[in-house]
Amino acid sequence: xxxxxxxxxxxxxxxxxxxxxxxxxxxxxxxxxxxxxxxxxxxxxxxxxxxxxxxxxxxxxxxxxxxxxxxxxxxxxxxxxxxxx
Amino acid sequence: xxxxxxxxxxxxxxxxxxxxxxxxxxxxxxxxxxxxxxxxxxxxxxxxxxxxxxxxxxxxxxxxxxxxxxxxxxxxxxxxxxxxxxxxxxxxxxxxxxxxxxxxxxxxxxxxxxxxxxxxxxxxxxxxxxxxxxxxxxxxxxxxxxxxxxxxxxxxxxxxxxxxxxxxxxxxx
Amino acid sequence: xxxxxxxxxxxxxxxxxxxxxxxxxxxxxxxxxxxxxxxxxxxxxxxxxxxxxxxxxxxxxxxxxxxxxxxxxxxxxxxxxxxxxxxxxxxxxxxxxxxxxxxxxxxxxxxxxxxxx
Numbered sequence: 001x002x003x004x005x006x007x008x009x010x011x012x013x014x015x016x017x018x019x020x021x022x023x024x025x026x027x028x029x030x031x032x033x034x035x036x037x038x039x040x041x042x043x044x045x046x047x048x049x050x051x052x053x054x055x056x057x058x059x060x061x062x063x064x065x066x067x068x069x070x071x072x073x074x075x076x077x078x079x080x081x082x083x084x085x
Numbered sequence: 086x087x088x089x090x091x092x093x094x095x096x097x098x099x100x101x102x103x104x105x106x107x108x109x110x111x112x113x114x115x116x117x118x119x120x121x122x123x124x125x126x127x128x129x130x131x132x133x134x135x136x137x138x139x140x141x142x143x144x145x146x147x148x149x150x151x152x153x154x155x156x157x158x159x160x161x162x163x164x165x166x167x168x169x170x171x172x173x174x175x176x177x178x179x180x181x182x183x184x185x186x187x188x189x190x191x192x193x194x195x196x197x198x199x200x201x202x203x204x205x206x207x208x209x210x211x212x213x214x215x216x217x218x219x220x221x222x223x224x225x226x227x228x229x230x231x232x233x234x235x236x237x238x239x240x241x242x243x244x245x246x247x248x249x250x251x252x253x254x255x256x257x258x
Numbered sequence: 259x260x261x262x263x264x265x266x267x268x269x270x271x272x273x274x275x276x277x278x279x280x281x282x283x284x285x286x287x288x289x290x291x292x293x294x295x296x297x298x299x300x301x302x303x304x305x306x307x308x309x310x311x312x313x314x315x316x317x318x319x320x321x322x323x324x325x326x327x328x329x330x331x332x333x334x335x336x337x338x339x340x341x342x343x344x345x346x347x348x349x350x351x352x353x354x355x356x357x358x359x360x361x362x363x364x365x366x367x368x369x370x371x372x373x374x375x
Contacts, residue, residue, distance in 0.1 A: 001268050001272075002271070005271045005272065005274075005275050008275045008279070009275060009278060012275070012278050012279050012282050013282075016285060016286070019285050019294075025291065027291045027347060027350070027351045028291055028294065030347055031285065031291060031294050031295055031298050032298075034298055034343055034344075035281065035282060035298045038303075038336065039278055039282075039302070041306065041336065042274070042278070042305075042309040042310060045309070045310055045313050045332060046271070046313060048313065049316050054324065054328070057328045057329060057332065058107070058328070060332055061107065061328065061331065061332050061335070064332060064335050064336060064339070065335070068335075068339040068342075068343060071346065072342075072346050075347045075349075076350065078350045078351075078354060079349070079353050079354055103331070106327050106328060106331050107328065107331065109324030109325075109327065109328060110324075164307075167300075167303060167304050167307065168304055170300045170301075171300060171301050171303070174280070174284060174296060174297055174301040175276070175277055175280035175281070175284075175301050177284070178280050178281065178283045178284030178287060178288070178301065179280055179283060183288065183289070185288075185289070185293060187293060187359075188363040188364070189358065189363065189364045189367075191366070206341070207342070210300070210341035210344060211299075211300060211303060213300070214296075216292070216295060216296055216299065216300075216344065217348075218292075218348045218352060219345075219348075219349050219352070228366045230292050230296075230358070232293060234363075
């Protein structure tokens with residue numbers, strides 16, 4: 001059952017990647033990338049269940065922190081066109 | 086500026102709890118390492134990020150009394166709203182034809198405390214149909230993007246948000 | 259008891275998968291950035307919460323308590339940061355000058371005009 005959910009999440013992420021490629025404007029791509037980041041965080045957390053190894057949870061936590069910082073920096077950069085303000 | 090020693094201690098305790106949750110081990114060496122790292126982090130980040138960030142001053146005011154029943158009921162309410170929002174957006178997304186009436190509305194809040202205002206903004210984003218775009222903190226205004234205005238229009242959204250505000254006020258009375 | 263947790267976790271995971279799928283469909287189908295943010299933030303927060311709750315139940319069924327605490331930590335972190343990221347994106351978009359499509363009322367535009375002049 002876990003394998004089914006894992007494959008489903010992977011296919012969902014692939015579907016979301018369509019918006020990253022096509023997205024008419026840059027913020028569309030940022031939104032899609034944010035969506036993908038959250039989906040992949042849950043995907044990594046589920047890998048911990050699938051392999052019965054708690055190390056993946058640490059990876060998921062680090063990935064969540066990094067993707068949050070990522071989106072904030074992208075949004076800030078997009079707002080001003082430069083970072084120092 | 087004289088800083089009361091309580092506030093950094095609160096941060097340190099929170100960080101230490103986070104350390105215990107992430108390492109998941111309660112041996113003495115791990116706890117000592119955590120204590121040292123927490124001390125270093127608090128020392129470095131305090132002056133930059135936290136010293137002027139919270140206007141939540143308790144000096145000269147009575148301690149806020151948290152209402153236990155409201156505190157217990159709030160998570161239930163919160164997760165209920167979150168599930169409802171998820172369900173509604175999922176239904177809209179899977180409809181064969183999407184017809185939306187989006188709008189951007191300014192709602193005035195009663196909260197003067199900026200921390201409470203930020204919490205309210207977060208809460209609004211996670212409730213059905215509304216998303217905070219910007220906060221006008223000096224004038225206590227929130228700019229809200231509503232996904233679908235529906236029949237009730239602006240007043241419906243405003244009523245919903247004032248209900249949320251009341252719910253949050255009941256937490257600390 | 260552990261059988262109950264096992265079944266609950268399966269139900270939560272499948273429901274979470276459904277909501278993640280719905281939110282991605284929303285991101286693809288909605289007309290503009292702001293409505294896409296609705297799909298990305300709300301539906302996905304609910305879906306991720308459900309999948310992580312399923313993971314936590316599975317860890318509890320296996321009797322692995324630190325893993326459960328860590329999963330709940332990830333859930334709390336996502337719950338706190340997802341709305342913040344969406345505020346940052348929405349604000350940046352509007353200030354950059356991307357006009358929302360088909361809005362009935364726009365009270366934010368007046369404020370931005372007031373700030374610029």
